[in-house]
Amino acid sequence: MKHLFCLLSLLFAQVVLAVNPIKEYVDTPANSKFRYEEVQIETADGYALQSWTIYPDDANRLNRTLILAYSDAGNMSYWLRQGIEIVNQGYTVVMFDYRGFGASDAFEMEEDMLYYDEFAIDLQAVVAYAKEKFNTKIGVWALSMGTISAVITHNVQPYDYLIADGFVVDPKIIIERLYHFLEKEIHLPPGANAYDKALTRLTLPVLFIVGDRDGLTTMQDSHRVKPLNPKSEVVAYKGGHLQGFQAMTKTYHGEGYIDAINAFYTKTFEK
Numbered sequence: 001m002k003h004l005f006c007l008l009s010l011l012f013a014q015v016v017l018a019v020n021p022i023k024e025y026v027d028t029p030a031n032s033k034f035r036y037e038e039v040q041i042e043t044a045d046g047y048a049l050q051s052w053t054i055y056p057d058d059a060n061r062l063n064r065t066l067i068l069a070y071s072d073a074g075n076m077s078y079w080l081r082q083g084i085e086i087v088n089q090g091y092t093v094v095m096f097d098y099r100g101f102g103a104s105d106a107f108e109m110e111e112d113m114l115y116y117d118e119f120a121i122d123l124q125a126v127v128a129y130a131k132e133k134f135n136t137k138i139g140v141w142a143l144s145m146g147t148i149s150a151v152i153t154h155n156v157q158p159y160d161y162l163i164a165d166g167f168v169v170d171p172k173i174i175i176e177r178l179y180h181f182l183e184k185e186i187h188l189p190p191g192a193n194a195y196d197k198a199l200t201r202l203t204l205p206v207l208f209i210v211g212d213r214d215g216l217t218t219m220q221d222s223h224r225v226k227p228l229n230p231k232s233e234v235v236a237y238k239g240g241h242l243q244g245f246q247a248m249t250k251t252y253h254g255e256g257y258i259d260a261i262n263a264f265y266t267k268t269f270e271k
Contacts, residue, residue, distance in 0.1 A: 018072065018186055019113045021101040025077035029054050032084050041096065043125040045118075050103035051096040051126065052076065053133075054087045062090030064265060065136045066163070069123050069146035071242070072115050075102035079143070082245050085254045086141075089262070093141075094130050098122045110187075114171060115145045117191035120152035127157045137269060139163060141261075144217065144242055148195065155198050161268060162202075163261055165209040166242050169221035171195055177216055205231040207264040209257070211239040211247070231268050235260045 029036035029052050036054040043049060056062070066086060070079050076095040083093045098119045100107030109116065123140070130138050137160040142150035144166040154162070168174055171192045178184050206229060208222035219236055226232045237256075239247035248256030 018184075019109050019111050019115065020073040021098075021109065022074050022078075023102060025075060025102060027077045027080045028052075029080065029084075032080075032087075034084065034087055039129075041125050041129045043099070043121050045121060047099045047105045047107065047118075047122070049096050049099065049105070049122055049125065050076075051094060051129075052080075054083060054093045054095070056087050056090045056092060060088075060090045061092075063136050064090065064139070065092045065094065065130055065134045066139045066141045067094045067096070067123070067126055067130055067159075069140055069142040069149050071144035071146055071166075072098070072119070077102070082254060085245075085252065086258055086261075089258050092134065092136070094126060096122070096126045112185065112187055114174060114186045114188055114192075115148055117152075117189045119145075120149040120156075120191075123149045123153045124157040127153055127159050131157075131159070137161065137265075139265075141165070144168065147217075151195065151202050152191070152198050154204060155201050159204070161204055161265070162206045163209065163264075164206050164222070165244055166214065166217040167206075167208050167210065167222050167225065168217055169199070169224055173221075174216065181215065199225065200228075203229055205229050205264075205268045206233075207261065208232070208234040209244045209260065210234065210236055211241060211243055212236050213239060214241045216241050233264055235264075 034054050036052050039051050040048045041051050076097050087093050097104040100109050139161045140150045141163040147164045147167045210219045210222050222234050237244045237247040245254040245257050
């Protein structure tokens with residue numbers, strides 16, 4: 001039964017755990033009640049990234065900023081409803097598309113790649129943008145393969161905290177697990193060889209969010225990295241890969257998920 005749960009989790013994960021860019025948006029912040037800015041952010045190597053910065057109501061503002069680094073499929077609009085729920089709780093949320101995704105500049109990719117090293121360059125540009133624009137703690141909310149870019153980015157463009165949903169402890173392990181369960185061959189970029197070294201420098205506070213039936217980015221993986229900072233925590237939910245927002249829903253969508261982020265932030269920075 002445990003093997004079946006892992007397999008089902010991986011079958012869900014294959015939708016989001018390989019490069020699969022989509023240009024068309026399924027939603028925009030214009031359909032929400034919140035004020036937003038649409039800005040193109042330029043990377044160090046000259047790519048223009050489409051971004052949405054969504055602001056909470058003044059009466060509800062927490063003076064906290066989160067950058068969403070999603071996994072390598074779809075585009076930022078696929079995560080907008082979750083982002084809006086976080087904005088509704090007082091956060092400013094910065095969303096962006098990696099090169100080749102959404103309305104960001106085109107970038108040639110093969111869909112049998114787990115990720116590209118260039119995605120970390122993209123996130124570094126967005127972190128730099130947010131640090132200049134906002135006088136707040138800057139957090140990165142990273143999903144699955146987005147956690148790889150988040151780890152690499154912190155070595156180059158430091159930020160204050162990381163919310164890691166489906167944390168990748170080693171890209172090579174992910175490749176092995178995908179092949180073992182799905183007989184699916186996925187390839188890694190050259191920078192994957194340096195990931196271990198980058199991971200040892202991830203000394204900022206991290207909230208790891210992980211499903212107890214996630215066979216791809218497991219609870220054991222998150223616990224391996226947690227000791228790098230004494231303020232890091234692991235929050236588990238009942239479910240598979242990237243199912244936490246739905247699984248932790250209470251009276252509103254993602255309430256338990258957002259409560260965990262709030263509690264982590266308060267404990268880390270306000271006590």
